Amino acid sequence: MTQSRPWIPYALILPSVVFLGLLFIVPLVQTIWLAVSDNGTPSLANMTTMVSDLNFGRSVLNTFLLTLAVVPIQIVMALTMGSMVAKMNGGRETILWIWTIPLGISDLAAGMVWLSILQNTGYLNSILFGMGLIERQTAWLTYQTPVALFIGIAIAEIWRGTAIVMIIIVAGLNQVPKEFKEAAEIFGASPWTRFTRITLPLIRPALQSALILRTVLAFEVFAVVYALGGRNFPVLVGEAYNWQNQNQNYGVAAAYAVLIMVISLAATLVYLKVVKVDPERLP
Amino acid sequence: MANIVIDNIKKSFGAFQALKGVSLTIKDGEFVSLLGPSGCGKTTLLRIIAGLETSTSGDIRIGDKSVIGLPPKDRGLAMVFQNYAVFPHMTVYENVAFGLRMQKADDARVKKQVEKAAGLLHIEAYLDRYPNKLSGGQRQRVAVARALAVEPGVLLMDEPLSNLDALLRLEMRTELKTVLQEAGTTTIYVTHDQTEAMGLSDRIAVVHDGRIEQVGTPVEVYNHPATRFVGGFIGNPPMNFITMPVTNGQVAAGSQRFAVPAQGGEIVLGLRGETVERAPTGQGLDMEVRVAEPMGSHLLLTGSILGQPARVILPATETVKNGETVGLALDPKRLTWLSPESGVSYPAAA
Ligand SMILES: Nc1ncnc2c1ncn2[C@@H]1O[C@H](COP(=O)(O)OP(=O)(O)OP(=O)(O)O)[C@@H](O)[C@H]1O
Numbered sequence: 178m179t180q181s182r183p184w185i186p187y188a189l190i191l192p193s194v195v196f197l198g199l200l201f202i203v204p205l206v207q208t209i210w211l212a213v214s215d216n217g218t219p220s221l222a223n224m225t226t227m228v229s230d231l232n233f234g235r236s237v238l239n240t241f242l243l244t245l246a247v248v249p250i251q252i253v254m255a256l257t258m259g260s261m262v263a264k265m266n267g268g269r270e271t272i273l274w275i276w277t278i279p280l281g282i283s284d285l286a287a288g289m290v291w292l293s294i295l296q297n298t299g300y301l302n303s304i305l306f307g308m309g310l311i312e313r314q315t316a317w318l319t320y321q322t323p324v325a326l327f328i329g330i331a332i333a334e335i336w337r338g339t340a341i342v343m344i345i346i347v348a349g350l351n352q353v354p355k356e357f358k359e360a361a362e363i364f365g366a367s368p369w370t371r372f373t374r375i376t377l378p379l380i381r382p383a384l385q386s387a388l389i390l391r392t393v394l395a396f397e398v399f400a401v402v403y404a405l406g407g408r409n410f411p412v413l414v415g416e417a418y419n420w421q422n423q424n425q426n427y428g429v430a431a432a433y434a435v436l437i438m439v440i441s442l443a444a445t446l447v448y449l450k451v452v453k454v455d456p457e458r459l460p
Numbered sequence: 461m462a463n464i465v466i467d468n469i470k471k472s473f474g475a476f477q478a479l480k481g482v483s484l485t486i487k488d489g490e491f492v493s494l495l496g497p498s499g500c501g502k503t504t505l506l507r508i509i510a511g512l513e514t515s516t517s518g519d520i521r522i523g524d525k526s527v528i529g530l531p532p533k534d535r536g537l538a539m540v541f542q543n544y545a546v547f548p549h550m551t552v553y554e555n556v557a558f559g560l561r562m563q564k565a566d567d568a569r570v571k572k573q574v575e576k577a578a579g580l581l582h583i584e585a586y587l588d589r590y591p592n593k594l595s596g597g598q599r600q601r602v603a604v605a606r607a608l609a610v611e612p613g614v615l616l617m618d619e620p621l622s623n624l625d626a627l628l629r630l631e632m633r634t635e636l637k638t639v640l641q642e643a644g645t646t647t648i649y650v651t652h653d654q655t656e657a658m659g660l661s662d663r664i665a666v667v668h669d670g671r672i673e674q675v676g677t678p679v680e681v682y683n684h685p686a687t688r689f690v691g692g693f694i695g696n697p698p699m700n701f702i703t704m705p706v707t708n709g710q711v712a713a714g715s716q717r718f719a720v721p722a723q724g725g726e727i728v729l730g731l732r733g734e735t736v737e738r739a740p741t742g743q744g745l746d747m748e749v750r751v752a753e754p755m756g757s758h759l760l761l762t763g764s765i766l767g768q769p770a771r772v773i774l775p776a777t778e779t780v781k782n783g784e785t786v787g788l789a790l791d792p793k794r795l796t797w798l799s800p801e802s803g804v805s806y807p808a809a810a
């Protein structure tokens with residue numbers, strides 16, 4: 178039946194292709210054009226403006242530092258959490274449910290949650306003051322305390338974004354039949370060896386997806402940073418936002434957008450290469 | 461010394477009792493098969509011995525030392541899993557080498573052992589391949605090779621040859637038996653293939669519904685099944701069970717008389733199909749033959765004796781027509797008598 182009408186699958190996916198084409202490809206091309214043109218003629222003026230801006234270097238540095246700090250911690254935490262629930266018999270679903278609560282909160286709201294903890298009159302200061310560790314309200318989120326600010330933002334990001342990594346990793350762990358670990362155990366592998374020699378290689382596809390997704394999202398970090406640090410902690414998307422809204426300069430905003438896309442693509446390619454998934458070596 | 465003592469092992473999964481008190485002693489270097497139908501608890505028992513599952517109660521001793529609570533790797537055993545559990549991300553070579561690598565064996569020894577095990581199981585040609593390109597039977601042999609490569613004191617095998625074709629299975633069976641005997645490996649071999657169990661084992665433990673029904677040499681188990689279940693499970697065709705009346709401690713089959721271990725009432729005759737001889741009707745038991753099938757090596761008769769279904773085997777030289785009634789003479793030394801109530805057999809007459 179299907180063989181006699183080979184066009185059916187194509188017809189079925191056509192709407193999604195059209196949809197994506199209209200809502201993704203067209204704006205993408207427009208954005209790229211906006212970035213590399215000036216009044217309708219090709220020009221690098223927007224790029225030059227972007228690069229020579231005072232905040233450009235800092236926003237690149239901040240975004241990379243944040244990604245480098247947050248992503249590895251999230252992967253390690255997700256692996257630990259996933260391995261822990263895998264060993265549980267009862268209450269597994271409840272724990273997973275609680276752990277994924279941050280997923281249901283928008284990133285701006287997540288930023289507000291952490292602002293209420295870290296701001297001058299926040300819970301952290303109250304607790305520290307109550308324990309007698311500080312004598313007066315301390316500011317953590319200012320230009321003068323870059324390390325505390327960075328740590329605060331990183332913690333908020335970790336809190337907000339680990340759940341999605343964990344979900345992907347738990348799904349990956351669930352796919353590994355327990356017999357593989359048992360066989361390794363019989364033949365004398367320690368728990369750590371089982372994890373590194375059996376579990377990790379077998380969840381490579383999940384690990385790869387989690388790394389790509391999480392890294393791309395990390396390069397797009399904005400709302401949490403905006404809520405906690407405002408302009409004290411410039412990041413790439415924040416700069417794009419400022420150029421778009423404050424400065425009304427769409428060209429430079431587009432240049433930032435293109436830069437973020439290029440960085441994300443590069444990171445994805447690196448992961449595809451480094452965390453290679455060889456279908457031959459999968460169950 | 462790797463003798464194994466299984467002492468009253470019980471295992472429940474929730475309300476379900478998978479093992480209901482299993483005891484079995486296996487001598488150092490002995491080859492014992494666990495034979496039983498699907499779901500009777502063979503894998504569960506093996507996993508408890510291996511330490512992958514905890515028993516609800518009971519004790520396991522390996523080499524006279526209780527291993528309850530010891531992790532699998534400290535029990536000095538290797539295992540072949542029912543579903544192979546061959547690592548998909550390692551080559552066949554690295555799979556077979558895995559146990560030795562964990563023991564930190566040097567490369568020369570690893571190479572020697574891997575080649576030896578691979579040669580034995582005819583998988584040398586695939587050593588560089590990844591398992592997902594192999595057939596089920598090939599993977600199964602990788603799993604066996606992986607277990608043999610570490611030369612364990614105790615080897616647990618869960619249906620290790622189930623996926624091989626008949627010819628290869630026969631060959632592997634003989635080779636396995638030879639190497640394990642040479643190495644003096646204590647082996648527990650799970651199977652539901654009775655010919656495999658009969659051919660390989662020093663002793664067979666017949667498992668049924670979470671219990672061991674009988675332990676004995678293949679000949680003992682075959683000739684004198686302890687229960688109706690064992691007689692029916694082992695042998696092809698299975699043992700015939702014919703309920704007969706007893707008068708004054710004797711059973712009459714035509715003109716043949718047999719003293720039986722009961723005075724009156726009824727008794728069940730356990731009759732192996734190939735122990736009868738053709739005789740004139742009325743001399744022994746008469747059988748109404750429904751279908752006579754010449755099998756080449758023998759003649760298989762299906763029909764009824766005393767109105768009860770029966771299957772017997774006659775020499776290939778006999779000719780019997782469908783619907784014919786044939787007389788069968790019984791060999792008094794090869795009969796088993798069972799209680800009709802409990803299905804347990806009476807001890808063989810000395
Ligand atoms: N983890 C478990 N949880 C619940 N029930 C189980 C579990 N493992 C086994 N069982 C049950 O215990 C019984 C024995 O299972 P087991 O796997 O030992 O059978 P088996 O004799 O190996 O069968 P087969 O020949 O089909 O492999 C089965 O009824 C099975 O459903």
Ligand SMILES: [Mg+2]
Pocket residue numbers: 502503504542618
């Ligand atoms: Mg089984």
